Amino acid sequence: MSTDFDRVIERRGTGSLKWLRYEGTDVLPMWVADMDFAAPPVVLDAIRARLDHGVLGYSKPHPGLNVTVLAYLERAHGVKAEAEWIEWLPGLVPAKSMACRAVGVAGDSVITLTPVYPPFLAVHADAEKRLITVPLAHDEASGGGWAIDFDAMERAVRPDTRVFLFCNPHNPVGRVWSRAEVEKVAEFCVRHDLLLVSDEIHCDLVLEAERTPHFSAARLDGPIRDRLIVLMAASKTYNIPGMALAWALVPHPAVRRRFRAGGGKLIPELNPLSYHATEAALRDGGPWRQELLAYLRGNRDHLARVLAERLPQLKLAWPLEATYLAWIDARGLGVDHPQAFFEKAGVGLSDGRDFAAPGWVRLNFGCPRVTLDEGLRRLVAAVDTGGPGRAG
């Protein structure tokens, strides 16, 4: 491996959102979805090269960027897109908000599947719409298996529902939805006259792509194309979320117009460095990404082993097919507020309540193994000394 993912980089004092929350305390941050690794050298070199030009004025995508994106889409995901489909944006969260404003009127509804990344539960409010949540089906008895409950979706959808907010791969449960599932989602959206907004930010973080390949909604043909917004970015995979750049693929020109209008005057011109960072990542970041995935698979398997052996009170959502986020059922601990319980013990996890799943926590294992081990040591110590689930 040419990248040393074991190297610990001090992030305190850099304004890191992840580390700032616990600055001045001994809590290890394992919450928000960014990794404690440096971005790939090819990305850093591209940023430096652009910086060396010296002028950082208002910028549009430079010639070649869309060509790189189109080539990446076809090579990595079998998506045959067109340059006109691409809308550049500062992030996937604002994009979801814009999408909710692109269709229908105030008082209409938006549907999504829970548990889910918290902004999915909030963006409807920007469009004065209401939210319908449908729980994913989960086979609790066997401790695994998450599925889309299509029967529950049929029962929940209403005549005023306008948007389906879909997360694929799914944060936080880690599922990579299959081609059949994506097709069924699309069929549901067409039948109920919904805009399908497919957030695919984690699509290049599939841990065993040969077994569970990502199937992008942008591969779908037919009537779904007239009601589709696919959201992507290099930000998660190459650990450059602070660069704040994402893109939407919107095949239908009228939807594209309404989507753009949904941004009003809120969307600024984008950062010129971010365009170059994204281009380098998509074009040249492949070898680094493969090394990253190998490291993340190692962390995931290590985490699963330690939880199974030392913390049977915590149940890891499995199979964990994508992302560096572990979704953990902590209800077996018997504490009211597991996130606060573990925070007190020195580990800062994401709180399941924010994902519409009280009693669960999410652990970010996108970090050097020693950091993960320290986090696990603290979890074990917390349960051994403080939890009602203590052995013996």
Ligand SMILES: Cc1ncc(COP(=O)(O)O)c(C=O)c1O
């Ligand atoms: C599913 C999903 N969508 C979007 C985002 C954030 O997107 P952005 O930073 O581009 O707004 C995240 C970050 O964790 C995410 O997990």
